[in-house]
Amino acid sequence: MKTILLSGTISMVIALLGTRPTITVLRKRKLGQQIRTDGPQAHLGKSGTPTMGGIVIIIASLIGYLLGHWLTNDPMTPSGLLVLFLMTGLGLVGFIDDFIKLFMRRSLGLRSGAKLFGQAAVGAIFAILALHFPDGYDLTPASAHLSFLTDFGVSIGSLLFVIWVIVMVTGTSNGVNLTDGLDGLASGAAILVLAAYVIIGNWQYRNDCTVALAQNCYNVRDPLDAAVVAAAVMGACFGFLWWNAPPAKIFMGDTGSLALGGALAGLAIITRTELLLVLLGGLFVIITLSVAIQVGSYKLTHKRVFRMAPLQHHFELAGWAETTIVVRFWLIAGMFVALGLGIFYVGWFPK
Numbered sequence: 001m002k003t004i005l006l007s008g009t010i011s012m013v014i015a016l017l018g019t020r021p022t023i024t025v026l027r028k029r030k031l032g033q034q035i036r037t038d039g040p041q042a043h044l045g046k047s048g049t050p051t052m053g054g055i056v057i058i059i060a061s062l063i064g065y066l067l068g069h070w071l072t073n074d075p076m077t078p079s080g081l082l083v084l085f086l087m088t089g090l091g092l093v094g095f096i097d098d099f100i101k102l103f104m105r106r107s108l109g110l111r112s113g114a115k116l117f118g119q120a121a122v123g124a125i126f127a128i129l130a131l132h133f134p135d136g137y138d139l140t141p142a143s144a145h146l147s148f149l150t151d152f153g154v155s156i157g158s159l160l161f162v163i164w165v166i167v168m169v170t171g172t173s174n175g176v177n178l179t180d181g182l183d184g185l186a187s188g189a190a191i192l193v194l195a196a197y198v199i200i201g202n203w204q205y206r207n208d209c210t211v212a213l214a215q216n217c218y219n220v221r222d223p224l225d226a227a228v229v230a231a232a233v234m235g236a237c238f239g240f241l242w243w244n245a246p247p248a249k250i251f252m253g254d255t256g257s258l259a260l261g262g263a264l265a266g267l268a269i270i271t272r273t274e275l276l277l278v279l280l281g282g283l284f285v286i287i288t289l290s291v292a293i294q295v296g297s298y299k300l301t302h303k304r305v306f307r308m309a310p311l312q313h314h315f316e317l318a319g320w321a322e323t324t325i326v327v328r329f330w331l332i333a334g335m336f337v338a339l340g341l342g343i344f345y346v347g348w349f350p351k
Contacts, residue, residue, distance in 0.1 A: 003074045003224075004198065008231035011064025015239025019056050023243065023250050026050035049248060052098045053240060054256020058091045060236035061263075065229060078133035079141040079222035080229045082126060083266035087233070089122035090173050091259030098253040116170060119258070123169030123265075127162040130269065137210045139221040147272040149347040150218060165265075168274060173261030175284035178291055178310045180257040183248035185312060185326045187241045189333040190260045193280050194234035196337045197267045200344060201227030204271060207348065216348050218272070226271050233263045246323050276344060282336030283329060287311050 027050055062084060069076050096118070097110040110118070130142035144161040145151035156164065180186035204223035207216065220226070237260070243249045252260075261284075268277035278285055287310045294309035306314040315325050 001202075003068045003072045003228050004202070004231045006071055007064045007068030007228050008198075008235035009064075010067050010235070011060040011232045012235035012239045014063055015056050015060035015236040016242055017239075018060060019053060019240055019243045019250060022053065022056050023050050026052065026250070049251055051102070051251040051253040052095065052255050053244065053250040054091055054094060054252040054254070054259050057233070057236045057240050057252060057256050058088055058259050060239060061087065061229075061233045064232040064235055068228060068232065074228075077141075077222035077225040079130075079270040080225035082130055082141055083226070083229050083263060083270060085129075086122060086126040086169065086266040087259045087263040089125070090119060090169070090262035091255050093118035093122065094177075094254030094256070094258035097258075098255050119170045119173055120166045122262070123166040124162055126169070126266065127165035128158075130165075131158060131161065133221075135221055139210070139219060141221050141270050143272065145272075146274060148275040149273065149344055151272050164274075165269060168269065168277075169262060169265045171288070172265040172268075172277065172281065172284070173258045175281065175288040176261035176264070177254060177257040179284050179287045179312075180252060181310055181312050182316075182322055182326050182329075183246035184241055184244050185329055186257055186260065187237045187244050187252060188326065188330045189281075189283050190264070191234055191237045191241070192330070192333050192337045193264055193277075194230045194237065194267075196280050196341050197230035197264075197271065198227045198234065199341060200271055200273060201225075201230060201267075203345075203348075220272055221270070223271065226267055229263070230267055233260070246326060273344070276340055279340035279343065280337055282339075283333040286332075290314070 065076075065080065065084060068074075093110075093115065097115060100110060127142070131140055131144065134140050142161070142165075143151055144155040144158055146153055146156065146164070176186055176190065179189060201223045204218040204220050205227065207218055208223060209217035209219050240252065240256075244252065264277065264281060268274045273280075290306060290311035291309045293305050297303060297305045307317040308314055312325050312329065316322065
């Protein structure tokens with residue numbers, strides 16, 4: 001528990017204090033967001049706002065995790081390090097995307113195919129490594145089973161597992177990326193899901209099958225370290241949100257949104273709650289579906305379902321204030337997290 005608190009606190013302080021000088025450096029170098037002209041007209045006033053703030057989230061998370069373990073002498077685990085690898089790797093893909101946007105002075109960065117390839121490559125490496133590093137009980141960071149509250153069914157095999165992880169990683173990271181359209185929306189929603197994983201990891205640790213075999217327990221390699229990682233990333237998001245709240249002084253960019261999506265997917269995989277993430281991250285799912293519905297409808301009927309997609313922009317064009325949308329969407333995210341945690345908790349009780 002000390003490691004969880006220390007990691008979260010350290011990363012929050014680093015992000016809170018480190019974002020201000022980052023804003024200054026980015027402004028001096030004129031590394032500001034290029035706003036799409038076909039988006040909501042109210043966003044044109046945000047042009048030039050420093051972006052790539054996700055760098056702060058990643059660095060703060062890594063330092064918070066490392067110092068939290070060092071100060072408590074709590075050993076780092078393969079599970080925790082792999083999630084941080086996935087987060088950092090996807091953050092690098094996002095950084096390349098942001099870099100192209102800024103230095104080519106255009107609102108679109110990497111081509112969609114190249115971006116998807118980068119996400120898939122990082123996800124595949126994570127998946128392969130996660131099936132290794134068994135502990136004394138032969139538990140690896142991930143297993144080749146699908147999972148909801150725990151693993152279920154038969155093993156799908158290593159190859160299908162890698163493909164499944166790629167789908168999860170690309171889907172989650174792009175979902176967070178699509179949500180990152182209004183000041184504070186993605187970072188606030190991510191905080192809620194990360195808080196859920198602090199609770200889940202701690203609960204699994206206290207009901208670990210390797211410690212006390214009971215009727216209901218969890219075969220998870222490093223549940224406590226999953227909570228530490230979640231706390232570190234959550235703390236970094238808290239510190240960043242201080243500057244990202246409306247009106248934002250800095251945007252996280254693809255660097256941050258892809259990294260946060262990777263962290264969420266990685267936590268779901270190592271805690272054996274892969275399908276539960278669909279509920280916990282329900283807001284991200286809804287926003288992603290709004291884009292799919294809009295694109296599908298236009299291709300099939302040449303008609304739009306929403307004024308604009310992703311969904312948050314539909315409400316902007318409907319006249320809602322940006323802060324109203326952000327707060328209401330946070331409430332929706334919180335309800336999904338409460339539902340997911342409720343199902344997780346009820347699923348623990350004996351049948």
